[in-house]
Amino acid sequence: MKYVWLDCDPGHDDATAIMLAVQCPQVKLLGVSTVHGNASADNTNSNAARCLYAFAAPEHIRVCPGANKPLIRPERHDPEIHGLDGLGGVEGLPPADTEGVQARLVAHGTPVRALEGMAKAISETWNNGQGNKVTMVSSGPMTNIALFVSVYPDLLEGIEEFVFMGGGVGVGNRSASAEFNILCDPEAAQIVLDVPTKKTMIPLNVTHTAIVTRSILSQLLAPDSSPAPIGGPLPKATTPLRHMLSTLIGFFADSYKSTFGFIDGPPLHDALTIAYVAQPELFSCRRFRVDVELSGTHTAGETVVDIWSYRACDESWGRNGKNCMVAESLNVEKFFELFLDCIARCDAV
Ligand code: BDR
Numbered sequence: 129m130k131y132v133w134l135d136c137d138p139g140h141d142d143a144t145a146i147m148l149a150v151q152c153p154q155v156k157l158l159g160v161s162t163v164h165g166n167a168s169a170d171n172t173n174s175n176a177a178r179c180l181y182a183f184a185a186p187e188h189i190r191v192c193p194g195a196n197k198p199l200i201r202p203e204r205h206d207p208e209i210h211g212l213d214g215l216g217g218v219e220g221l222p223p224a225d226t227e228g229v230q231a232r233l234v235a236h237g238t239p240v241r242a243l244e245g246m247a248k249a250i251s252e253t254w255n256n257g258q259g260n261k262v263t264m265v266s267s268g269p270m271t272n273i274a275l276f277v278s279v280y281p282d283l284l285e286g287i288e289e290f291v292f293m294g295g296g297v298g299v300g301n302r303s304a305s306a307e308f309n310i311l312c313d314p315e316a317a318q319i320v321l322d323v324p325t326k327k328t329m330i331p332l333n334v335t336h337t338a339i340v341t342r343s344i345l346s347q348l349l350a351p352d353s354s355p356a357p358i359g360g361p362l363p364k365a366t367t368p369l370r371h372m373l374s375t376l377i378g379f380f381a382d383s384y385k386s387t388f389g390f391i392d393g394p395p396l397h398d399a400l401t402i403a404y405v406a407q408p409e410l411f412s413c414r415r416f417r418v419d420v421e422l423s424g425t426h427t428a429g430e431t432v433v434d435i436w437s438y439r440a441c442d443e444s445w446g447r448n449g450k451n452c453m454v455a456e457s458l459n460v461e462k463f464f465e466l467f468l469d470c471i472a473r474c475d476a477v
């Protein structure tokens with residue numbers, strides 16, 4: 129069993145990561161925190177609670193509000209991809225004022241709530257929980273995680289691994305060379321990369337292979353139907369949850385088509401973080417030195433992955449070591465089996 133804290137900025141693909149974190153049998157979700165990113169921190173916070181409710185998470189799993197801006201750079205959001213509130217176009221998600229959604233929110237305070245939530249979960253799981261370590265998963269800008277490791281360095285011993293969706297090996301999506309999550313707060317990402325604990329990066333090179341094709345969408349809508357004929361109509365959603373998810377994927381697909389020209393469907397970036405925690409055997413990874421370009425004129429926010437080992441490194445995960453596992457490929461078929469299985473589990477609640 130993997131004990132997981134999820135820090136996220138929902139976001140359509142973050143929503144799918146939340147669903148996997150709630151429903152994967154190999155994962156015990158301890159809590160969720162939210163960060164600025166795809167939308168404002170207020171929006172990502174209520175979106176995360178709406179998702180927890182919709183995906184039938186136990187009520188004790190709360191959303192702790194985190195940082196509403198990067199460490200030093202101006203805030204940026206991504207309405208072109210995720211709509212103004214971060215979950216544009218999604219039909220059937222309960223609104224933020226629903227009783228069950230409110231029950232899943234920690235009273236709004238300062239970003240300290242996120243750090244306190246993480247600290248409590250790690251201390252309880254590590255010290256009081258027969259020494260179980262926690263996997264810290266990040267699917268948004270890494271501001272909260274950087275603050276956490278800076279404020280609570282003693283709790284690193286209770287962390288098994290940091291897993292983050294972000295960066296790319298020679299590829300960007302919000303500049304020629306930078307990926308959105310890292311570009312939002314490059315200094316935070318570098319702080320996390322320097323921490324002497326294992327890290328795994330799930331970059332764009334791999335997330336761009338996890339495409340929700342028409343065939344996957346058809347199975348999502350109606351698991352028992354025969355494959356929709358090419359050009360023919362998709363089946364009707366068999367449950368309200370499946371309808372909701374299909375509108376989520378539909379909006380994301382339109383964004384990816386108009387912005388990046390993805391014609392086969394949208395990539396489920398963030399869901400891969402939880403899939404990696406639950407079933408690491410679906411990924412192949414190699415260990416490299418990874419740094420973030422903090423000052424490049426054209427390349428700020430780029431993840432610089434030293435694949436030829438130019439930099440002399442020790443065996444540590446810290447600032448002088450080969451500090452990060454980098455995912456290089458994914459078993460796409462098995463990933464979507466897991467994804468569809470989690471939807472079925474959610475439907476059965
Ligand atoms: C990342 O940025 C956001 O658009 C997604 O939620 C994902 O975390 C992909 O670059």
Ligand code: CA
Binds near residue numbers: 139268398
């Ligand atoms: Ca995200």
